[in-house]
Amino acid sequence: MSVILGLNAFHADAAAVLLKDGELVGAIAEERLNRVKHFAGFPSMAVKRLLDMAGLGAGDIDHIAVGRDGRANLLDKLSFSLRNLSRISRLARQRLENRAALRDIPELVAEACGQAPNRARVHHVEHHLCHAASTYLPSGFERAAILTIDGFGDFVSTLTAVGEGHRFRVLDRILFPHSLGIFYSAVCQFIGYDKYGDEGKVMGLAPYGKPTHLGLMRELVQLEDDGRFSLDLDWFIHHSEGVDYGATEDGHPTLAPLYSERFAARLGPPRKRGAELTQRDIDLAFSLQARFEEVYFHVLRHLHKVTGLDALCVAGGVALNSVANGKLFHQTGFRRFYAHPAAGDDGTAYGAAYFVHHLTLGAPRGEAVHHAFFGDA
Numbered sequence: 166m167s168v169i170l171g172l173n174a175f176h177a178d179a180a181a182v183l184l185k186d187g188e189l190v191g192a193i194a195e196e197r198l199n200r201v202k203h204f205a206g207f208p209s210m211a212v213k214r215l216l217d218m219a220g221l222g223a224g225d226i227d228h229i230a231v232g233r234d235g236r237a238n239l240l241d242k243l244s245f246s247l248r249n250l251s252r253i254s255r256l257a258r259q260r261l262e263n264r265a266a267l268r269d270i271p272e273l274v275a276e277a278c279g280q281a282p283n284r285a286r287v288h289h290v291e292h293h294l295c296h297a298a299s300t301y302l303p304s305g306f307e308r309a310a311i312l313t314i315d316g317f318g319d320f321v322s323t324l325t326a327v328g329e330g331h332r333f334r335v336l337d338r339i340l341f342p343h344s345l346g347i348f349y350s351a352v353c354q355f356i357g358y359d360k361y362g363d364e365g366k367v368m369g370l371a372p373y374g375k376p377t378h379l380g381l382m383r384e385l386v387q388l389e390d391d392g393r394f395s396l397d398l399d400w401f402i403h404h405s406e407g408v409d410y411g412a413t414e415d416g417h418p419t420l421a422p423l424y425s426e427r428f429a430a431r432l433g434p435p436r437k438r439g440a441e442l443t444q445r446d447i448d449l450a451f452s453l454q455a456r457f458e459e460v461y462f463h464v465l466r467h468l469h470k471v472t473g474l475d476a477l478c479v480a481g482g483v484a485l486n487s488v489a490n491g492k493l494f495h496q497t498g499f500r501r502f503y504a505h506p507a508a509g510d511d512g513t514a515y516g517a518a519y520f521v522h523h524l525t526l527g528a529p530r531g532e533a534v535h536h537a538f539f540g541d542a
Contacts (some may be wrong), residue, residue: 171518177418180511181211192539202482205412211275223278226285232513234289292318299516300480301328304503305533308471315481316346342404351423357436361418374451379389382456392467469498476501506537
């Protein structure tokens with residue numbers, strides 16, 4: 166018997182996934198059990214529930230797959246650090262704190278079950294490889310283009326790849342500090358939607374506005390050759406101040422402002438959360454969504470061109486932009502589409518487990534997944 170536990174831990178949308186002999190026992194986001202939206206701690210209740218569903222204990226786990234790898238893209242991190250020595254101390258502190266928390270994973274799994282630490286082998290899988298595995302492996306496509314896109318994970322904001330059989334090959338990565346997710350979240354914060362997960366509200370607000378600020382949005386993020394993009398970093402502070410990501414004592418994720426003072430100088434003061442929406446704010450939402458779609462389809466058109474495939478798999482928090490996805494067949498050459506039901510970071514637990522099962526251990530792919538009923542109720 167082979168048992169794999171996949172985890173997204175100490176990050177928003179903590180979750181756990183359990184595989185037994187390659188079969189999915191279940192996949193549970195911790196927020197569904199502890200009722201803390203986007204919970205950012207360790208998914209102890211989800212781990213216990215899954216093991217109970219399987220009739221197993223912590224000692225039965227053979228592999229623990231964690232959806233983050235501090236060693237990933239190490240040369241790129243070092244290069245950025247050498248170019249930014251004056252600001253690196255805060256960035257390094259945040260990274261070391263995350264790595265320290267992840268070192269105790271086997272003990273935390275055992276503690277969740279009230280048992281002694283287990284004998285499992287721990288695998289740290291790069292964040293965007295987890296996203297890619299989560300969407301391609303259960304898609305049912307024998308060959309497909311893959312796009313994963315979010316704020317950041319393991320120094321990467323965007324990854325393109327090609328999947329074939331039970332494996333996939335990375336084509337390109339867009340690295341910190343350039344990020345379509347950071348761009349979207351920063352503007353959301355400026356117009357008062359500053360809580361983790363508020364981006365969907367701004368996507369819903371956008372149709373009520375006008376493209377008044379589209380020119381500005383095009384200044385903030387620019388198209389590059391070969392399906393790439395870059396931020397005008399003068400409008401942002403995440404690269405200089407660090408992405409001040411944290412959590413409250415009860416596990417609610419927090420994120421400090423990402424935008425620079427140039428926003429207020431150009432647009433006036435930011436809207437405070439709960440204040441009345443102005444036409445400026447509504448038009449910013451429209452312009453933000455419009456520029457997002459331009460960049461998103463720029464990336465996808467190039468991916469279609471270099472792969473020649475008509476099937477596309479997407480994952481990552483930015484891939485939750487369903488408005489853009491709804492236009493995808495009209496804006497690109499793709500004709501088949503798959504997004505994992507948990508396209509956000511909770512899905513990295515799923516991707517980590519299946520990455521280890523298929524790519525590390527070499528097991529063949531199973532049946533396609535076209536539902537989200539992964540719990541026990």
